[in-house]
Amino acid sequence: MKKTVFNSLHKANGGKMVEFGGFEMPLEFSGIKDEHMTVRNGVGVFDVSHMGEIWVKGPQALELLKKVCSNDPTVLVPGQAQYSCFPNGKGGIVDDLLLYCYEPEKYLLVVNASNIEKDWNWLVSQNSAGAELENASDRISLLAIQGPKAVDTLQKLTPVNLSAQKNYTFFTGEVAGVSNVIVSATGYTGAGGFELYFYNEDGEKLWKAIFEAGAEFGIKPIGLGARDTLRLEKGFCLYGNDIDDTTSPIEAGLGWITKFNNGRLFIDREFLAMQQKEGVSRKLRGFVMLERGIPRHDYLLYNSEGTVIGRVTSGTMSPVMNQGIGMGYVSKEYSAIGTTLFVGIRDKKVPAEIVKLPFI
16 A cells, blocks of 8 residues: 555554555544534644646647546636546546646646546547646645635745635645645635645645644644545535446536537537436435435435435435435436435435535
């Protein structure tokens, strides 16, 4: 298993370590619920250094990105980021990603840890334009400082006015005496905050400075468990659960990152345009349990007659709502908000109701 530069710090902080995406990562420290509420109410730090970073550079960089991305990269100016996905040519998704416009001919793709090699091979196979590709994943570390006290914590460490930082923008500057840190505001946990990209050798210095700055706000390290419950409360898709090579962005409710403007001929354009116009046979929906029960990945979903109408892709007990919540694909005739369905939990069928996302 690979290790991030923070591995020994996680163990020193009592992290319960597990394998994830080929890395040894902390599942939890003080407990998932405690960590979840720390981020919702204060500030927490996630080590997400296992994520992949791929540079796309040169005069042909934008041509490649226009082809492989569902979202429209031509609208980006330096300092802006966008959420996107790679359509796979078969109506599914290679991966979802963040795209950063660093310079007019220099872009950073941030991809899922378990898909780094897959995404790299996909980009190479589609690179007929001749863009310059660089996989920098092993050299770059990433910390996410998330929660309502993230601004107050990080503002102590940088002269840039973080309160003025708009969502999905970033800058490169000095943080805690470390230069060339990319500071972005994508807040993918759904609690708001910042992500810091930096070279591995600066990791421990930044970790120490961040925890000193956040001490007065009760800052804590946060594991993968709370990362999952936080994103689920906000209805964010997780690759491998809610989206994969067999799910289309239109089915997954990601039409908002599937742009058909400017006549851009991206992969699967015609198929996805047809789905958007004619509709799909199943849709990804959020639901809340009406009785006690926790939905889990791959549990079956039923209608009132006991017929299978879908399956759960993500589920948990919401720490904020104290209620079972989940997402899953359901047949379109059962996808309306307010529809009652039933989750197969062991030998019971427990009622649930489809609700509009996000949950909170």
